[in-house]
Amino acid sequence: MANRPDYDYTYTPLWTGKEEQTKDYQMTWCFWRRRRLVVALLAFFGFFNVYALRVNLSVAVVAMTEPVATTLDNGTVVYIPEFDWSSQTKGLVLSSFFYGYLVTQLPGGWLAAKIGGNRVFAIGIGATSLLTLFTPPLAHTSTALLIAVRVVEGLFEGVTYPCIHAVWSRWAPASERARLATFAFSGSYAGTVVSMPVCSLLTQYTGWPGIFYVFGIMGLVWTTIWWLVVKESPEKDPHITPAELKYIQDSRGTQAVEGSKIRHPWSKMLKSAPVWAIVMAHFSENWGFYTLLTFLPTFMQDVFKFKTSQTGFLAAVPYLAMAIVLQVAGHIADWLLRRGVMSRTNIRKLFNCGAFLSQTIFMVAAAYASTVTWCIVYLTIAVGLGGFAWSGFSVNHLDIAPPHASVLMGLSNTIATLPGIISPPLAGSIVTDKSAEQWRYVFFLSSGIYLLGAAVYGAWSSAELQPWVLELDSDASFDTDGASVTTARGYDNKALDQNSEM
Template sequence: MNEDNTVSDDLKRQAAMFYNSTEREKPKEQMSWRFWRKRRLLVALLAFFGFFNVYALRVNLSVAVVAMTEPVETELENGTIVYIPEFNWSSQTKGLVLSSFFYGYLVTQLPGGWLAAKIGGNRVFAIGIGATSLLTLFTPPLAHISTGLLIAVRVVEGLFEGVTYPCIHAVWSRWAPGGERARLATFAFSGSYAGTVVSMPLCSLLAHYTGWPGIFYVFGIVGLVWTTIWWLVVKESPEKDPHISAAELKYIQDSRGTQAVEGSKIRHPWRAMLTSGPVWAIVMAHFSENWGFYTLLTFLPTFMQDVFKFETSQTGWLSAVPYLAMAIVLQFAGHLADWLLKRGILSRTNIRKIFNCGAFLSQTIFMVAAAYSTSVVGCIVFLTIAVGLGGFAWSGFSVNHLDIAPPHASVLMGLSNTVATLPGIISPPLAGSIVKDKTAEQWRIVFFISSAIYLLGAIVYGWFCSAEKQPWVIEADSDASFDTDGASVTTTRGYDNKAMEHSEM
């Protein structure tokens, strides 16, 4: 009897300890403002700033080239004052300089995706941005030596930045729970547009107060600082993060599915992937969105100067407005997509189709409206709506790789971004050859081409899109046991915090 009482007392004490420890931990998990306690949110935040740097480093030349080629006061040897540009480039040369980045960017998409799938996307992501930041610091002196060296360094920068988009899908294939893919991915991608919003006006200010070389020095240093932080904080997978809670780790694994973390021999079914309708729907959508985006990203400052006679310091501010809208819409669209999926209001496939095709059709209309606008206010309003609605498209095609083939998502992103890089190579020289006299009529043709491509993208994606895991998907070999660096798959107390499933960004 005494033994029974002793056992009963021990059970009561253990139950009390379990209850008290659970109650102590609940407030910690519910303090959502402490985002670093939810490590996937910290990864998303740092990825946001990573893409911020990706586009700040990419767009800097679009504003700098205006300052580099506008006439400046120059005193000749005989004392005569003349106004001549520092770099007297033709429209074709300017288009080549602006598009040179994409020649390198095109090459490393698929290799970057393959490498990320093999060794993990976190390290390759950091190396890509870090190397680009370092090369950016050398851009001004090389530009002063020769235009050829400027083009060469931009090509090499493109080679390193080319791995970034495929790599982040390798990160999300391991870090993103199934029900949070849209919000986590679009939050990270919105950093691209935030980077554009901040860098365009800041580039204008730097060009005005420090001269155009200051643009490259500032953003190069910022990129190197980010690289250091990402390298130290972000791990290859949640299983490798020593600071992740056991509850969050289990939630991610249960939602994502177990998969090999390292050393897995992932085999990609290339023939099946390259003949898959849903894959090419993503590729076409990515191409269409990037055509309009790259055209505006590269030439919007020049367009504002040619058509509305804005100065360099003003073009950066006005050109940033559409991308601010995109950054905001991306947040809303990602959360809305996941909410609709969670509530069962629409199927995953219909969510992707409606968000993507609806955005493309709207962008077709507003790009045409912008082409016929006769006032700067009207033009900026229409372009802002057109670019902003692209946020819904990104909640469609940009996470679709993870829907149809999670183990192969980084390679599929490499494939789609390879084709989607072609607009960055084709559209600047094409626009440069069309806009020879800098007239509104010639710029109108550029906008018409973008509208037609948006419409084609809507048709193809609407017809072939799917968000169901494809039958050709090959899962990586996995082991039920994980090295969790101190964070076990299940808690030693045997409970899991279900509130993790409802956390918000």
């Protein structure tokens, strides 16, 4: 093994034609020998839990407000819901999570940069899982307590997306950013795909409280595994091979600043057009996603008269498409980058804007669908194409400012959380008589926001390292467990040099 090249344990495509690299590619299945792949796999299941914990109420609320047979004292059987909520109250309950989620985005990104994204990520999901176990008794006590616990859950879960960018800024080689990040993010959609039908089954066989108990325990199990396995950086992982460590360090560029010494240029970041292009794209994608995530089961029930047990299965189909497309999109984006077919900026624009324009068309088509089959087909295409957008804006923070990626994700996800707060009550106020015509306006609004996001991102986005990143303190160093490396301008940009990517 000593005679093998330094890329011994790296991902290398077969089409290079190099014998040593081909042999290496065949070892990809031994993912446990590549610690960055272990991190990616566990991050996938982390986001699986993030969305399973988030989406559970969207299915449970249908059962909670569905009329059930109740026998009165005089023997009369009447059909009344367990929770007799108006559409406005239901919208408030569903959106309450995002009030807390909004608050901790920036603090979570800042804290992750300071103490390590791996720990904060685990704490966020672990605490949310624990609180989920208390949801049923609190809901039975009062609606106000249900809203309160959902707000607190949002506070803890709000740190997750910023934290994972802090993890990738240290663990992801430049040429693997898109596929590692999108693989992890696809766990969100896999969690949605699995949790919606499972929630329906749990509702049918255990009652709606079983939803919260099952997914709460799953989240606590994952938290324990992540805490024990994933380290802050490859330099601190005792199981990483020297070859993989060198590859990651060479590809990402030497980290310039220890977490405790990072100074974020807030003024310049907030004045940066590429930053706000990312923010707008993130906002646009989340508007459509949160609208469907929150109301798709209710929409299926209102317009197509589906029962609770059926809505969970059908509502999961679009997110299955998203989970699959995310994998494909990430690999295609990195492949185009390695082959030099397009610049990094043009790849991000093509994937993001192309997805948004396509989503605009299919959301309008879904609004006019006359059958449930065509509606699901159009929505599946619309949501699935969003996977290409995630290979654009979601990794763009790492392109333009790797040391500040966690706080930039915190900023963009803060603004992108507003749809989760605004959309449910707005949709609830629009859809007052449960008619298809009123639901059509909800789809029109999402289409318009996708179109606006495409225009803004196409005009102002960039994937080039920004000038304000290069102005870090040149005396700062990054501890590599015995080897302290400094750079003349504070950040080694060779990871962004096309010729250095593998």
